[in-house]
Amino acid sequence: xxxxxxxxxxxxxxxxxxxxxxxxLQRAYSNQGDQxxxxxxxxxxxxxxxxxxxxxxxxxxxxxxxxxxxxxxxHRITPAKDTEGNRAYGLIRSIIVLSNGRREALEIPAxxxxxxxxxxxxxxxxxxxxxxxxxxxxxxxxxxVKRKAAATYTELxxxxxxxxxxxxxYDASGQAVRYVTGFWASFKKDDSKAMxx
Numbered sequence: 171x172x173x174x175x176x177x178x179x180x181x182x183x184x185x186x187x188x189x190x191x192x193x194x195l196q197r198a199y200s201n202q203g204d205q206x207x208x209x210x211x212x213x214x215x216x217x218x219x220x221x222x223x224x225x226x227x228x229x230x231x232x233x234x235x236x237x238x239x240x241x242x243x244x245h246r247i248t249p250a251k252d253t254e255g256n257r258a259y260g261l262i263r264s265i266i267v268l269s270n271g272r273r274e275a276l277e278i279p280a281x282x283x284x285x286x287x288x289x290x291x292x293x294x295x296x297x298x299x300x301x302x303x304x305x306x307x308x309x310x311x312x313x314x315v316k317r318k319a320a321a322t323y324t325e326l327x328x329x330x331x332x333x334x335x336x337x338x339x340y341d342a343s344g345q346a347v348r349y350v351t352g353f354w355a356s357f358k359k360d361d362s363k364a365m366x367x
Contacts, residue, residue, distance in 0.1 A: 182252060182253050182301045182312060182350060183250060183350065184250050184260050184262055184301055184350050184351065184352050185218075185247055185248060185249050185260030185262050185350070191246075191247050194245060195241065195242065195245070195268060196268055205230050206230015206231045206234050206267075207228065207266070207267045207268065207276045208225060208227075208228050208234050208266050208276075209226045209227040209228070209264075209265050209278065210223060210225050210226055210238065210239070210263070210265075210266070211223070211226055211261065211263050212242065212262050212264070213259070213260075214247060214262060215249070215259060215341070216249050216257035217246070217249065218249045219246055220245055220246070223238075223239035223242050225238050227276060229276055234268070252348065258348065258349060258350050259347050259348065259350070260349055260351065261339060261349055261350075261351040262351070262352065263278050280297065281330075281331075281334060282334060282355050282356070283355075284356070285359070285360035286323075286326075286359065287360065290320065290323075294358065295357065296323070296356075296358075297354060297355070297356050298317070298354075298355050298357065299315070299316045299317070299353070299354050300314055300315045300316060300327055300328065301313075301314045301350055301353075302331055302336070302352070302353050303349075303350055304336045304348065304349050304350070305348050306346040306347060307338060308336045308338040310336060313327070313328035313353075315327060315328070323355075323357060326355070326357075330355060331353045336351070
């Protein structure tokens, strides 16, 4: 059995679109008249340079799917950090809203959906997010849940993240590298499990 460190608090963080990046992108799109929301994935270097970008889904202007990545690739963003606080490669999935006021509904899809007997609160779904440190072979080395949650949910999320196949990622020279990425779990209630517990 593999023991995976579940980290309560460390320097591990994914690459982030800061407010300056979002503002610059909104300004670029306001000049073109395009509006909407973009769900995308990007590969970010430790320098903050966007190395790869792929649009996963758009809402709003039909042009966003073809114009977003060429503009996003020109930006630098806050890079990921490893468990020691050092800049690291990062793979992110993010949403940027490029509209004046009206938000087009997009949600980052869960990487895994788990059914449980009970959920905290009354909502039909409980979403939990973790930062993962993935090694050069694509194996999860560290799992850090990003909000306070019951140990059961944290352990389930990290166990699923460890079992989930992660991509081996490469730097510009073709060398496999460690990287930080996010992992979403959606917990849903299954009444039949609640009766068995």
